[in-house]
Amino acid sequence: MGTYGRLATRALDTDVPVMVKILELSKGAKDPMPLGQGAVYWRPPEQALEKVKQIAWEPSTSRYGTHEGLPELKEALIKKLRQENKLYKSSVMVTSGSNQGFLNLVLTLCDVTDSVVLFAPYFFNAYMSFQMTGITNILVGPSNPKTLLPEADWLERILFETKPVPKLVSIVNPGNPSGTCIPEHLLMRISDICGRAGSWLVVDNAYEYFTYDGLKHSCKEGNHVINLFSFSKAYGMMGWRVGYIAYSSEAEGLRTQLLKVQDNVAICASMISQQAALCCLEAGSEWVRNQVKSLVKNRDLLIEALSPLGEDAIIGGEGAIYLWAKLPDKYPNDFEVVCWLTQKHGVVLLPGSSSGGPGCVRITYGAVTEAECEVAAKRLRRGLEQLVRDGMVE
Numbered sequence: 001m002g003t004y005g006r007l008a009t010r011a012l013d014t015d016v017p018v019m020v021k022i023l024e025l026s027k028g029a030k031d032p033m034p035l036g037q038g039a040v041y042w043r044p045p046e047q048a049l050e051k052v053k054q055i056a057w058e059p060s061t062s063r064y065g066t067h068e069g070l071p072e073l074k075e076a077l078i079k080k081l082r083q084e085n086k087l088y089k090s091s092v093m094v095t096s097g098s099n100q101g102f103l104n105l106v107l108t109l110c111d112v113t114d115s116v117v118l119f120a121p122y123f124f125n126a127y128m129s130f131q132m133t134g135i136t137n138i139l140v141g142p143s144n145p146k147t148l149l150p151e152a153d154w155l156e157r158i159l160f161e162t163k164p165v166p167k168l169v170s171i172v173n174p175g176n177p178s179g180t181c182i183p184e185h186l187l188m189r190i191s192d193i194c195g196r197a198g199s200w201l202v203v204d205n206a207y208e209y210f211t212y213d214g215l216k217h218s219c220k221e222g223n224h225v226i227n228l229f230s231f232s233k234a235y236g237m238m239g240w241r242v243g244y245i246a247y248s249s250e251a252e253g254l255r256t257q258l259l260k261v262q263d264n265v266a267i268c269a270s271m272i273s274q275q276a277a278l279c280c281l282e283a284g285s286e287w288v289r290n291q292v293k294s295l296v297k298n299r300d301l302l303i304e305a306l307s308p309l310g311e312d313a314i315i316g317g318e319g320a321i322y323l324w325a326k327l328p329d330k331y332p333n334d335f336e337v338v339c340w341l342t343q344k345h346g347v348v349l350l351p352g353s354s355s356g357g358p359g360c361v362r363i364t365y366g367a368v369t370e371a372e373c374e375v376a377a378k379r380l381r382r383g384l385e386q387l388v389r390d391g392m393v394e
């Protein structure tokens with residue numbers, strides 16, 4: 001038997017990470033503009049970068065830390081959750097990025113025989129975490145085609161009709177890849193449905209500060225609700241790997257089980273990164289919001305660049321760092337279009353099929369400065385005009 005036959009079906013049956021494909025694709029292109037990978041162009045606040053220079057020498061930085069996170073960081077996060085997110089009963093576990101937090105939750109809450117729910121277009125890493133842990137019954141719900149908001153009526157029906165009841169419902173707010181913001185009343189309704197049905201609701205708030213045009217992000221508290229947060233985008237800390245899980249201190253037994261998973265996956269999040277995160281919290285949400293403001297111009301430039309697809313083809317731009325666009329009907333193979341735009345026009349997007357949205361693309365407007373975005377927008381517009389007019393010509 002070759003090696004292939006000895007690989008786990010759990011891994012073999014997991015989607016190939018689209019980001020790996022996209023990065024490979026970009027390698028072949030000349031000076032590609034990165035509108036594919038979800039990232040921001042900024043780095044952490046200066047004081048955080050200065051502080052880590054000193055902290056590197058402290059002996060505790062090189063030791064293992066406590067599983068749930070640096071006590072000072074946890075304390076600061078609990079305060080932040082109360083003041084900013086109105087989460088008053090939260091316990092916290094710091095993780096190596098919120099993707100690790102999500103995986104911890106799936107391992108802690110779900111058995112392979114359970115069914116789970118997410119909404120298309122979904123965050124591909126959430127889908128892959130389910131696949132990778134052996135869950136095969138992944139129920140993909142619809143979003144409203146005009147707004148891309150999760151369809152709560154469908155959720156209510158599916159949670160009350162499916163036996164045994166789906167274990168976990170996953171949503172992202174503001175949305176990746178949708179770029180929409182879930183209004184408070186809809187979030188409350190989703191939470192209420194999950195609570196009544198007996199399902200966990202996991203809300204990924206990685207883009208909590210990324211809202212535009214006066215929209216506000218909100219969180220929901222409850223014994224069945226678990227909120228995930230990340231320092232990656234807010235503080236430009238993608239490579240530092242810090243995120244956290246906020247769960248109800250009244251959720252019986254959850255902490256003990258989460259600790260088992262944490263002990264086997266990360267033991268603790270990187271100590272120096274946690275110190276940097278603590279320092280970022282001192283700079284605070286005002287610092288983040290100032291950075292986020294600089295993205296409005298990028299978003300508008302790219303909305304304009306997408307106009308050859310038609311006004312109705314573009315959704316998102318309310319929150320996070322994403323626009324979602326429908327390709328013309330004659331191009332159902334979004335990956336082919338993404339390859340062509342990369343190779344021929346030097347602009348990289350994300351194929352929608354990787355998020356359960358075939359025939360669409362996701363456009364990220366966070367990873368480039370305004371000057372870079374102007375270049376990217378020109379290339380994108382030219383590429384789309386050609387696509388619509390002449391097709392994918394060589």
Ligand SMILES: Cc1ncc(COP(=O)(O)O)c(C=O)c1O
Nearest residue numbers: 038097098099176206230232243
């Ligand atoms: C919705 C969402 N959650 C989580 C992550 C990953 O965050 P982290 O870097 O904290 O693992 C991303 C990254 O793109 C994301 O878009």
